[in-house]
Amino acid sequence: MITLLVVAFVLIGLWQTGNGAWIYLKAQLAQVQLQRAWAGTLAGQQEVKPWLWADTWPIARLAVPSLGIDQIVLEGAYGRTLAFGPGHVESTGPLEGSDSIILTGHRDTHFRFLEKLHVGETILLQARTGVWHRFVVRDRQIVDSRTATISTQEDKRQLILVTCYPFTAIVPGGPLRYMVNAEIVERMAKDKP
Amino acid sequence: MLYAHARSPIVRLCLCVLLTAFPLLILPQAMLLAQPAESLSTGVIPTMGINDVTEGTLLFKTNQPGRYTPAPILKIDVQIAVTGIIARATVRQEFTNPSEKKGDWLEGVYVFPLPETAAVDHLRMHVGERIIEGHIKERAEAKKVYEKAKQEGKRTSLVEQERPNIFTTSVANIGPSERIIVEIEYQETIRYDQGKFQLRFPMVVGQRYIPGTPVIVEDQDPKGLGTMLDTDRVPDASRITPPVQKPGQWPINPVSLSLSLTPGFPVAKVESLFHPIIVIPDPDRGYQISLKKDAVPADRDFQLTWSPAASNEPRATVFTEQRNGETFAMLMLVPPTQQNDAAPRMPRDLTFVIGTSGSLAGPSIEQAKASLAAALMRLTTQDRFNVIQFNNTVRSLFSSPQPVTTAAKRKAIRYVEGLSADGGTDMLPALRQALKSPEDSTRLQQIILITDGQVGNEDELFELLHHRLGNRRVFTIGIGSTPNSHLMRKTAEFGRGTFTYVGNVSDVKDTLDALFKKLEHPVLSDIQLDRAGWTALEHYPSRIADLYDGEPIVLAVKATSVPDQALLRGHMGTQPWSLPVSLKQATARSGLSVYWARQKISTLMDEAFMGTDEETVRKGVLDVALAHHLVSKYTSLVAVDVTPARPIGKSETEQPQGARPTEDQEKTAMAGLPKTGTTGEIQLLLGLLLLTTAVFLWRAQKAAA
Numbered sequence: 001m002i003t004l005l006v007v008a009f010v011l012i013g014l015w016q017t018g019n020g021a022w023i024y025l026k027a028q029l030a031q032v033q034l035q036r037a038w039a040g041t042l043a044g045q046q047e048v049k050p051w052l053w054a055d056t057w058p059i060a061r062l063a064v065p066s067l068g069i070d071q072i073v074l075e076g077a078y079g080r081t082l083a084f085g086p087g088h089v090e091s092t093g094p095l096e097g098s099d100s101i102i103l104t105g106h107r108d109t110h111f112r113f114l115e116k117l118h119v120g121e122t123i124l125l126q127a128r129t130g131v132w133h134r135f136v137v138r139d140r141q142i143v144d145s146r147t148a149t150i151s152t153q154e155d156k157r158q159l160i161l162v163t164c165y166p167f168t169a170i171v172p173g174g175p176l177r178y179m180v181n182a183e184i185v186e187r188m189a190k191d192k193p
Numbered sequence: 194m195l196y197a198h199a200r201s202p203i204v205r206l207c208l209c210v211l212l213t214a215f216p217l218l219i220l221p222q223a224m225l226l227a228q229p230a231e232s233l234s235t236g237v238i239p240t241m242g243i244n245d246v247t248e249g250t251l252l253f254k255t256n257q258p259g260r261y262t263p264a265p266i267l268k269i270d271v272q273i274a275v276t277g278i279i280a281r282a283t284v285r286q287e288f289t290n291p292s293e294k295k296g297d298w299l300e301g302v303y304v305f306p307l308p309e310t311a312a313v314d315h316l317r318m319h320v321g322e323r324i325i326e327g328h329i330k331e332r333a334e335a336k337k338v339y340e341k342a343k344q345e346g347k348r349t350s351l352v353e354q355e356r357p358n359i360f361t362t363s364v365a366n367i368g369p370s371e372r373i374i375v376e377i378e379y380q381e382t383i384r385y386d387q388g389k390f391q392l393r394f395p396m397v398v399g400q401r402y403i404p405g406t407p408v409i410v411e412d413q414d415p416k417g418l419g420t421m422l423d424t425d426r427v428p429d430a431s432r433i434t435p436p437v438q439k440p441g442q443w444p445i446n447p448v449s450l451s452l453s454l455t456p457g458f459p460v461a462k463v464e465s466l467f468h469p470i471i472v473i474p475d476p477d478r479g480y481q482i483s484l485k486k487d488a489v490p491a492d493r494d495f496q497l498t499w500s501p502a503a504s505n506e507p508r509a510t511v512f513t514e515q516r517n518g519e520t521f522a523m524l525m526l527v528p529p530t531q532q533n534d535a536a537p538r539m540p541r542d543l544t545f546v547i548g549t550s551g552s553l554a555g556p557s558i559e560q561a562k563a564s565l566a567a568a569l570m571r572l573t574t575q576d577r578f579n580v581i582q583f584n585n586t587v588r589s590l591f592s593s594p595q596p597v598t599t600a601a602k603r604k605a606i607r608y609v610e611g612l613s614a615d616g617g618t619d620m621l622p623a624l625r626q627a628l629k630s631p632e633d634s635t636r637l638q639q640i641i642l643i644t645d646g647q648v649g650n651e652d653e654l655f656e657l658l659h660h661r662l663g664n665r666r667v668f669t670i671g672i673g674s675t676p677n678s679h680l681m682r683k684t685a686e687f688g689r690g691t692f693t694y695v696g697n698v699s700d701v702k703d704t705l706d707a708l709f710k711k712l713e714h715p716v717l718s719d720i721q722l723d724r725a726g727w728t729a730l731e732h733y734p735s736r737i738a739d740l741y742d743g744e745p746i747v748l749a750v751k752a753t754s755v756p757d758q759a760l761l762r763g764h765m766g767t768q769p770w771s772l773p774v775s776l777k778q779a780t781a782r783s784g785l786s787v788y789w790a791r792q793k794i795s796t797l798m799d800e801a802f803m804g805t806d807e808e809t810v811r812k813g814v815l816d817v818a819l820a821h822h823l824v825s826k827y828t829s830l831v832a833v834d835v836t837p838a839r840p841i842g843k844s845e846t847e848q849p850q851g852a853r854p855t856e857d858q859e860k861t862a863m864a865g866l867p868k869t870g871t872t873g874e875i876q877l878l879l880g881l882l883l884l885t886t887a888v889f890l891w892r893a894q895k896a897a898a
Contacts, residue, residue, distance in 0.1 A: 002890055002891075002893070002894040003894065005887075005890055006887045006890045006891045006894070007887075009883045009884070009886050009887035009890065010883075010884060010887045012880075012883050013879075013880045013881070013882070013883030013884035013885075013886075013887060014880065014884065015880070016876045016877070016879045016880030016883065017876070017877055017880030017881055017884065018880070019872075019876045019880070020872070020873050020874065020875070020876030020877030020878075020879075020880055021873075021877060023871050023872070023873035023876070024873055053585060053615075053616050053617065054617065055550050055551050055552055055584075055585070055616060055617035055618055055647075056552075076552060076647065080551040080552060080554050080614075081551075081552070082869060083871070104869055105869060106869045106870060106871050107869055107870050108870060108871055108873055108874055109871060109873070111869065162869070163869045164869045164870040169870065170874050170875050170878065171875055172870030172871060172872055172875070173870065174870075177869075
């Protein structure tokens with residue numbers, strides 16, 4: 001009887017641990033594939049699919065030099081997409097234009113670093129054309145997603161990063177969001193500084 | 194047997210751990226949800242944000258960015274003219290700056306929430322002795338005018354609308370006890386729902402009004418305030434002078450409202466949901482409606498409904514307007530009101546095409562499945578059906594529509610329940626497959642497309658429909674948090690069907706029941722407006738949809754010359770149908786040119802999605818918008834102070850407008866963004882917990898053996 005219980009526990013335990021680990025592994029591995037797809041995008045290809053069955057493609061490269069962050073951003077902010085990298089909320093403008101952008105990502109994988117992002121730090125975003133845009137963090141807020149709205153029509157172009165809050169919550173699905181608001185400083189030449 | 198083992202302390206310990214682990218995992222979640230929003234609020238004083246506005250309000254800026262205090266309203270006067278399905282409203286509001294202290298100059302933002310289909314086209318503000326008037330200009334030019342006026346120290350504001358749901362304009366330097374009068378004109382489309390036309394004018398006073406609340410008055414522009422809203426307090430408390438309002442001083446906003454209603458068809462009854470009204474019929478089949486009381490407190494919205502009188506034939510009405518040598522007309526085709534349930538229903542061929550791409554994982558695919566299940570329930574034995582699913586491949590339940598039998602239905606329901614969201618979105622082959630089934634003019638052939646429309650090859654889709662549609666109809670149902678509604682609407686237009694948006698799983702049943710009920714009773718198809726007698730005829734929509742039970746069709750028409758009688762043609766079932774409509778006796782109304790212009794602009798904007806280059810679209814829209822004084826993506830309403838010049842007496846006390854005026858702000862609702870926390874941690878923890886427990890149990894067994 002006990003043996004059965006043990007076997008059951010081991011099996012379920014392995015399954016859950018495996019699943020949990022796979023989520024983190026997937027997030028890392030995907031980024032490797034995405035870096036390759038990004039290289040292709042910079043070379044001029046359109047909507048490069050990082051793997052055969054992907055239904056999204058890279059649209060930007062996000063870098064935070066002070067924290068050593070270098071991630072590829074995907075088009076579309078859907079549950080499936082966010083498993084692989086931060087997503088760009090499509091209804092906000094494209095990077096090449098001049099409208100504000102909202103990026104969202106999982107708080108326990110790609111956007112974990114938001115917790116350590118302070119006001120005044122630099123965020124770099126590279127567009128498909130290769131041009132880098134420099135943003136400076138202006139504001140960090142904790143808001144309730146059930147009532148809050150994000151304003152995207154300010155004087156200066158905004159880059160808004162959103163993720164769930166608190167960062168250390170074990171059970172996902174709470175209503176709080178952590179929002180980092182950065183303002184554009186300049187568009188730079190093609191080479192990364 | 195387990196009980197015997199449970200006596201072992203180790204086993205008991207493990208079981209206890211397990212039993213306590215689960216509630217502990219659930220608890221943090223409950224705590225998060227229970228955390229009140231108030232603990233995150235930005236300050237002590239109850240103020241409002243722009244999105245909290247539910248009626249026309251003048252807001253005064255406070256030291257906290259994004260938070261405002263509403264100005265007391267002295268009175269509101271509303272005049273609405275309803276013609277068919279358009280309503281033109283002129284709203285006149287009087288506000289006051291409540292502070293009496295000298296030198297308390299306030300900056301105000303006038304905010305008016307608009308329904309989706311409304312747009313403001315005229316604006317005039319009287320601030321004390323100044324007059325500010327709005328003019329439509331091309332967008333970049335409007336910005337230049339605004340910048341120039343700002344530099345010259347003139348009061349001006351820019352009103353830009355990216356999407357028409359909120360309209361704002363700001364005014365600087367409102368003096369103490371000064372009176373502000375705002376007059377705006379807007380036009381909106383009447384909602385039609387379940388046999389009734391509905392007009393709503395928002396009047397609700399925000400319950401945010403708390404008698405005795407101090408009003409924060411700013412001394413200076415709030416430049417460079419702290420950026421952490423949850424921890425910073427107002428830094429210069431000493432410079433704030435809050436004048437306290439006496440309890441009961443805040444008025445209950447008296448509103449006077451009058452309406453002229455010209456429905457365009459005989460009505461069964463006109464009702465006001467919340468306010469007693471007086472209805473006086475006009476000789477020209479219209480009604481003059483006013484509130485029984487001269488002025489009512491603005492404590493609930495004004496809602497008016499009216500429904501067509503009974504008939505069993507489709508009816509057409511037309512209104513006309515002459516403007517600049519052109520004739521604008523609004524042609525309404527109203528279906529019969531008698532539900533012809535006794536009439537023989539045409540047998541139908543229903544093909545459901547459902548998207549199952551990865552982007553629909555989660556609640557979206559559940560919405561889709563629920564939609565499909567609801568639809569399957571309504572099929573009858575004379576119908577045939579098929580279900581096609583697609584992501585990056587296409588799979589169909591049957592090779593062509595099959596008769597509805599219990600076995601087939603059961604098979605389909607199981608098939609639908611087994612759908613899972615994964616993979617890409619390739620809609621073209623799915624539609625091709627749906628359109629492969631042979632055409633049959635004795636049957637109603639309807640294709641129902643359920644997807645979020647996240648595809649890139651729109652042109653190919655429209656081309657396919659253009660060539661292969663035939664007598665069939667395509668209806669689109671948009672699901673997911675951000676469906677590509679432009680694509681879905683255009684697909685429905687090309688498919689001569691309709692587009693329905695389902696926002697929530699809970700809405701699916703009601704929305705779709707209504708849709709399917711409608712689909713079962715088409716009244717007229719292949720409707721066309723005969724071009725004989727018209728010169729330079731331009732009508733929108735250019736492709737007229739079918740007429741269904743319970744939903745009127747409206748055509749916005751422009752021409753340089755019109756015949757005495759217009760002719761509508763179509764098919765009723767398999768029989769040809771036609772209806773002459775007299776234009777000579779058409780009632781003349783205003784606002785039709787604006788309606789036509791807005792329809793044209795939205796058609797032009799759609800063309801941008803279909804591949805027409807932006808510059809062509811922009812020129813087209815610009816022409817129409819400037820000619821008809823409308824705000825659009827390429828034109829803005831610039832409000833410039835047209836007060837006659839005065840000596841510079843007060844200019845020393847006026848602050849330079851350093852901070853940007855609050856313009857129309859585009860907002861994204863946070864709730865629309867996906868949840869961004871994975872189950873990774875919890876799964877890892879649970880897994881490790883179980884493994885550890887297994888180890889303990891094994892040890893315990895070994896020890897006991």
